Amino acid sequence: MLPKPLAWVLLVAQALAPAWSQSSLPSLGDGVEMSISAERQLGDRIARELYRDPDYLDDAILGEYVQDIWQRLMAAARQRGELPPELEERFAWSVVLGRDRSVNAFALPGGYMGVHLGLIAVVSSEDELASVLAHELSHVTQRHIVRIISRQSDQAPWLIGAMILGALAAASNPGAAGAMIVGGQAAAVQGQLNFSRDMEREADRVGYGVLTQAGFDARGFVGMFEKLQQANRFNDTGAFPYLRSHPLTTERIADLQSRQQLQAHAAALPLTMVHAMLAARARMLANPEVDSLRAALQQAQGETIVTMSPVQQAGVFYAAVLGAQGLREFEQAQRWQERLEALVRSDARAASQARLLGVELALAAANPRRASTLLEATATATAAGSGKTATRSLLFLRARAWTQNGQARDAAEQLQIWLASRSRDAQAWQLLSAAYAAQGQTLRAVRAEAEMHAAHLDYAAARDRLRAAQELARQGANVDHIEASIIDTRSRQIELLLREQALER
Numbered sequence: 001m002l003p004k005p006l007a008w009v010l011l012v013a014q015a016l017a018p019a020w021s022q023s024s025l026p027s028l029g030d031g032v033e034m035s036i037s038a039e040r041q042l043g044d045r046i047a048r049e050l051y052r053d054p055d056y057l058d059d060a061i062l063g064e065y066v067q068d069i070w071q072r073l074m075a076a077a078r079q080r081g082e083l084p085p086e087l088e089e090r091f092a093w094s095v096v097l098g099r100d101r102s103v104n105a106f107a108l109p110g111g112y113m114g115v116h117l118g119l120i121a122v123v124s125s126e127d128e129l130a131s132v133l134a135h136e137l138s139h140v141t142q143r144h145i146v147r148i149i150s151r152q153s154d155q156a157p158w159l160i161g162a163m164i165l166g167a168l169a170a171a172s173n174p175g176a177a178g179a180m181i182v183g184g185q186a187a188a189v190q191g192q193l194n195f196s197r198d199m200e201r202e203a204d205r206v207g208y209g210v211l212t213q214a215g216f217d218a219r220g221f222v223g224m225f226e227k228l229q230q231a232n233r234f235n236d237t238g239a240f241p242y243l244r245s246h247p248l249t250t251e252r253i254a255d256l257q258s259r260q261q262l263q264a265h266a267a268a269l270p271l272t273m274v275h276a277m278l279a280a281r282a283r284m285l286a287n288p289e290v291d292s293l294r295a296a297l298q299q300a301q302g303e304t305i306v307t308m309s310p311v312q313q314a315g316v317f318y319a320a321v322l323g324a325q326g327l328r329e330f331e332q333a334q335r336w337q338e339r340l341e342a343l344v345r346s347d348a349r350a351a352s353q354a355r356l357l358g359v360e361l362a363l364a365a366a367n368p369r370r371a372s373t374l375l376e377a378t379a380t381a382t383a384a385g386s387g388k389t390a391t392r393s394l395l396f397l398r399a400r401a402w403t404q405n406g407q408a409r410d411a412a413e414q415l416q417i418w419l420a421s422r423s424r425d426a427q428a429w430q431l432l433s434a435a436y437a438a439q440g441q442t443l444r445a446v447r448a449e450a451e452m453h454a455a456h457l458d459y460a461a462a463r464d465r466l467r468a469a470q471e472l473a474r475q476g477a478n479v480d481h482i483e484a485s486i487i488d489t490r491s492r493q494i495e496l497l498l499r500e501q502a503l504e505r
């Protein structure tokens, strides 16, 4: 997620550095554990920088896939009494996707969870992905993060934030990290922030319980463990930075193997249609270069395709659609999408994903009519109960189709309903802004843009957009007075948040 450590850490250090004297630091240390709200503040501070990273990705389809697993695990943790109500209420519980192709996932302070596309692409099932998330979730619920941070009690929170971001950057790019921190501090910084062996074993134990309680197949745990062991054997930590932050110590391996023996009789988990398709999506989004787009098409056209199982074919066809679409060969992309849809017809969840892909393609090809047809089919399937509701991705695709198709008013209405209970959904604000702009409602469009920045905790950018909106309102002839007064109110609130943010340091 953070491929440019040097620039990154410097930028972050500047962005997080206190604007004024050190004396305004909140008391973090003094041997007292950081409070839940202080941990959340630190997490917000780190998340704000991640959202600005060019590799940050809000892909509604993959996001929904990961978020679904995350919600099931959280429900299981709650049932098992592993998730204290105060933690559940105060933390963000938000998954942040990174375009990085390396295999990594990391828990951050305040309930934020980072997942690289490389992890989604390398796992063979939803259950394997869930096993990693369950382990990370357990680091959060067991408050391991705050225990590590408390060891840094003599450091200012902004510096701890910069250290965590620095460690993430180093994990993503070990070569550059060596050059980055003068005097070999990189290893020291990372060492200070690593979980202890006991914490790792605890996260394995608690995570395993949460995983199985959530109804995931325990073989997912075994499968993931085998992948990590194999990478470990080849010392493949470049592609598996996850191994560097979660080393397979002898004790961990012994613990894991004793659990594995319980499963020894079990056969390997079968690859599912939906996972094959979404792993292909992760792979394609992480590798958007022309060569890999072409390679995906070639694989679908190759002779080996007939030797593959239908599930494998589904992954290959899905990748071919994205490959052709990326090359702007829309007719070819549509042919592959139709083949995919025919292939997965009998699997309701996969069929719904194939249609969503078709809608996305139709929008890219500026074919809103086809997009509408596919959206209707999805709505019908959902209503009939034969498909899993893909709420957020479906809403977003529908909003884009409607905005393109002269129904921007309907799009705005649906997005407003969605945002009423999810004001931190930046992409929804962005789509709402586009829907307003399409109707010529400039003032509202600019305000929605401000809300998009606020949702990503970038209050300075939000304030700039609100100022631009106020300027528009002053100059405008037919000003929407209600909207103008909302803008004034939001400006005052955002100013206040900015001042609080400065004081937090």
Ligand SMILES: [Zn+2]
Residues within 6 Å of the ligand: 135, 139, 195, 199, 200, 203, 245, 246
């Ligand atoms: Zn761990």
